[in-house]
Amino acid sequence: MKHLLSVDDFADRPAIEAMLDLTERFVAVSRREIRKVPALRGRTVVSLFFEESTRTRLSFETAAKRLSADVMTFSVASSSVKKGESLLDTVRTIEAMGVDAVVVRHSAAGAAARVASWTGASVVNAGDGRHEHPTQALLDAYTLRSHRGPSLDGCRVAIVGDVRNSRVARSDVKMFHALGCEITLVGPPTLLPERLGGWPVTVAHDLDEVCGEVDVLYMLRIQRERIDQACFPSLREYASRWGLTPARMARCKPDTLVMHPGPMNRGIEIAAEVADSARSLVAEQVANGVAVRMAVLWTLLGAGGTVV
């Protein structure tokens, strides 16, 4: 594997499961007193974030550092990108410094793929517009597997909210489907993809009909700007119809788990009591992010064995 741009980059289910198994090793490293291995000593990883996301950037940079790689941060605010430099020019500049991997975050779909087409370095997609966020899907799968695994066959997952605009949802649908889950998308029709041909999902608009049936409720972040786009009338109405309230949680099966990619809008898509409950995996998702990204960087830079 040269790049991780999409969940599609995994050839098959065993390839995904191998990555999750490898993550297990790095979880073990992360639990030690010395949370660092020399595996990628002398390698350079640059985080190229065109869209601010301190959480994701820190997670990747921590992962790289725990593998002993050198880390460079390319921050758009202090770069020439704002002066009109093209993405290709930015990539050329970074490549001239000699890097082995580029972690790309961008507000436009396909940005990481564009970067990958221009560089000899490995590229990790850390979120490209509404397209994909494959490491989020890996950490979601890892987290869910550690509770429901090792096999997720037949696990019923509802992904609730703004699927249309969510890169997390696009990656998670592929990931959960590859691992054998049954997926239901839930939300107002204005926030579900306009066309779902080829998606391995069922669709529902009434969360109350779904929540009692599923093993996992994956709540997506809702953005206030969707009100201006006439996607729903108000946060209050959204919360009452599609938010995970304590009352709805009470109607779920006793072992139904709750996930959220963060950052959460407490009281809107997820009630604070639910987010902080024992059935919420949110904190674990964050914790597992570093190990997942160590596994990905190791796989791209260490395991393959190509001399640059």
Add this chain to the structure above:
Amino acid sequence: MTARPQPAPTSDPPGPGAGGVVRPGPVVLRSRVFDADTLRRAVARIAHEIVERNHGAGHVVLVGLYTRGVALARRLAAAIAGFEGVEVPVGALDVAFYRDDIGLRPVAPLGPTEVPDVSGRVVVLVDDVLFTGRTARAALDALLELGRPRAVQLAVLVDRGHRELPIRADYVGKNLPTKVTEDVRVRLAETDDGPDGVEIWGPEGGEG
């Protein structure tokens, strides 16, 4: 620490410092060095030497290197328990992330590292074959990040020479002069098909 015929990602490269030698022809079995009995006796002797050198087994931790080193460490522990009546803790160490040939050829973790508390103990690293010494070097680094042992010793079933680093074994089942182009293959019931044994394989038609 041997170049095995099967895909064995963490084995040492067979050539000095190089990243894998392309062998011209098929390899054939040259000789059987150990059979099951001699192998059992070598393990028993090493077990005695460990206890003798360390004035007992009370402070000893055995840490096997994946894959066959782990099996050998368990055998040594069983032997010590048999004649000394002491349950020696056994650990398993994966050195994949500590190797010095990452990026030069495929490297994959072989199993979870599970090592008991080593601080203040005498750790005996256990592997099947000592060759270039690079795996033992990686194992020292991996081990020292898990704690601060009082001392570290090295036990191997076979020392086949061709060291590339200043490393020697404290306990050796058998010193076995080999050519660089040859493979030393250790077979253990726990990890391989068939009976225990040690074999030398080499290129077809080469001198014995």
Add this chain to the structure above:
Amino acid sequence: MSELLVSGGRVLDAAGERTADVRVVDGTVVEVGPGLSPGAGALVLDASGAIVTPGLVDLQVHFREPGREDAEDVEHGARAAALGGCTAVVCMPNTEPPLDDAAVVEAVLARGRRSACDVRVAGCITKGRAGRELAPLGELYDLGVRIFTDDGDCVADAGVMRRAFEYASALPGAVLAQHAEDPALVRGGHMNEGEWSARLGIPGRPAEAESTIVARDLALARLTGGRYHVLHLSSAQSAQLVREARAQGVRVTAECTPQHLVLTDEACATFDPVFKMNPPLRTARDVEALRGALADGTIDAIATDHAPHAPETKEQPFEEAPPGMLGVETALAVVWTTLVEPGVVSPARALEALSWAPARIAGLDAAGHGGPVEPGRPANLCVFDPAHSWVVDAHALASKSRNTPWEGWKLTGKVRHTILRGRPTVRDGALA
């Protein structure tokens, strides 16, 4: 007296196909017939194995003058057009400043007079292409402008469009050409709204954004009796609307680009913005419908929407790159390879859509474009070899930009000579 003889080819124009040489004297065709022998000192252009047809007319090109001469200018654009077999093109008015003013139009036309093909311009419908006040349609008309459009943007306000139809009907031969995409329905969109956009997470531009505007404008054309032309028609629904309206007597014409006749939105899965344009590449079903509409004449013309963009503007993520593709140099070969050779349309229908139909729509037939190839007509000719295979290399194109969607395509059909009023602008495949 200067004589030119196009020798050994087959002439194909609105009058039909025949084996004939073409004798041109002082820029005018004087004799068309088999076995002509050159007069003393005549320039003889070999047309053996080739088709001799009226020079092509491209109704929609963006030569970026004034404003973005880094991407294209009239000189380079006209060279590319000549290499593509064109003797006339119509430049769109979405320049900086836009072509909503007689002085700016004059300047572009002046540049065109020194170039490798006849360069005409379309004028804006509204001032600044802002969609509110009418541009000086009459003043521009007096400079020879016949096509009016705010291309790049749609005239969204139905009231403004109605007034424009009414006003333009006082200008004989004038036509309102619409970039038919309702801005409210395409806002934030970058590719066709469909299964691919949903999968790729790229916001879409639905086909209905086009068909609703086309339906509205057809109603307004019916109401006002105005002449209406649909630029780069892209969807099955729109084609059907045009077909039905024309049957009812609405004065409507339509054009389609080679890319909309060949490529689909699946190309956007590469995330390469070279495949980004407005209106967007649509589905295979739309491509089929457009091909049918071209074959049955619902779509009158093939125009390229030749839209050069400087490389750095396309070296961006898909959503951040500007829309548009090169096309004027490759149109004939793409049409020949993908539509004529497989039998989707006849050679005569393809050349009609590339030459005499657009010439008629733009009023360029009166200026001697679009044939027929007969004595007394200006010698605006395209001689092309329908069997010549070549591979598109963006760096070898005459345009200043390189954003061709056909990079690496092996095409059949290549222009050998282009003749503008008796003077070769392209000779043996190279600029003369």
